[in-house]
Amino acid sequence: NSKVIQTPRYLVKGQGQKAKMRCIPEKGHPVVFWYQQNKNNEFKFLINFQNQEVLQQIDMTEKRFSAECPSNSPCSLEIQSSEAGDSALYLCASSLTTNTEVFFGKGTRLTVV
Amino acid sequence: AQSVTQPDARVTVSEGASLQLRCKYSYSATPYLFWYVQYPRQGLQLLLKYYSGDPVVQGVNSFEAEFSKSNSSFHLQKASVHWSDSAVYFCALMNTGGLSGKLTFGEGTQVTVIS
Numbered sequence: 001n002s003k004v005i006q007t008p009r010y011l012v013k014g015q016g017q018k019a020k021m022r023c024i025p026e027k028g029h030p031v032v033f034w035y036q037q038n039k040n041n042e043f044k045f046l047i048n049f050q051n052q053e054v055l056q057q058i059d060m061t062e063k064r065f066s067a068e069c070p071s072n073s074p075c076s077l078e079i080q081s082s083e084a085g086d087s088a089l090y091l092c093a094s095s096l097t098t099n100t101e102v103f104f105g106k107g108t109r110l111t112v113v
Numbered sequence: 114a115q116s117v118t119q120p121d122a123r124v125t126v127s128e129g130a131s132l133q134l135r136c137k138y139s140y141s142a143t144p145y146l147f148w149y150v151q152y153p154r155q156g157l158q159l160l161l162k163y164y165s166g167d168p169v170v171q172g173v174n175s176f177e178a179e180f181s182k183s184n185s186s187f188h189l190q191k192a193s194v195h196w197s198d199s200a201v202y203f204c205a206l207m208n209t210g211g212l213s214g215k216l217t218f219g220e221g222t223q224v225t226v227i228s
Contacts, residue, residue, distance in 0.1 A: 002158065002159075006156075031214055033215070035216075040218075041201065041220060041221040042218075043201075043216070043218040047214070048213055048214065048215065051221050055212065055214075056213040056215060065148070070174075071196065073196045080201075091156055091157065093157075096215055097214070098212055098213055098214035099145070099207070099214060100210065100214075101147065101159055101162050102147075102159075102207075102214065102216060103159060104149070104156040104157040104158070104159075105130075105156050106154075106155055106156040107156045109154075110211075
């Protein structure tokens with residue numbers, strides 16, 4: 001079973017509100033990923049880190065999305081001004097390297113009302 | 114560009130029967146391949162992985178998958194399903210030439226096990 005911890009499990013925000021979710025990767029895993037899974041089971045890669053450095057990221061949706069993985073603190077993904085289209089399951093995942101299996105957390109389900 | 118296709122959106126199977134879920138990929142070389150399962154209101158759980166070598170790989174809960182380079186496929190199988198196998202199954206590909214470890218997912222197959 002995965003040891004990637006995501007909080008909160010559920011998040012409800014009004015349009016325009018800030019939404020922040022956190023992730024503690026599996027111990028010893030320096031590579032961390034964020035994916036968005038929509039209701040049609042489509043996955044969108046958002047960003048990943050190795051230690052605290054960004055490896056790759058999409059054009060973070062008009063800059064509303066930001067993420068970080070500070071040393072000795074949980075990683076986080078924040079949406080500055082939530083929109084209805086942001087409603088989705090946000091999955092954090094971690095791995096030992098960029099060429100090994102990836103383990104996912106249970107996700108944070110964001111609902112924007 | 115790489116892609117993963119799972120041609121069966123939904124599969125219904127009787128408890129105790131065998132199950133095969135199809136996965137086809139498009140990639141210029143031999144990728145790393147994975148099967149994940151997602152239970153309701155859960156994240157993704159890794160079932161098995163293929164990197165190289167023996168094309169038949171064993172996973173958790175008696176699942177196995179067979180890689181075929183000639184067919185660009187990585188089909189998942191289970192000899193005898195249990196009601197608890199009802200879930201959504203995703204096939205995923207990792208770019209072996211990249212530096213990010215990013216996964217490309219198929220559309221998923223919803224499996225329903227009936228008694």
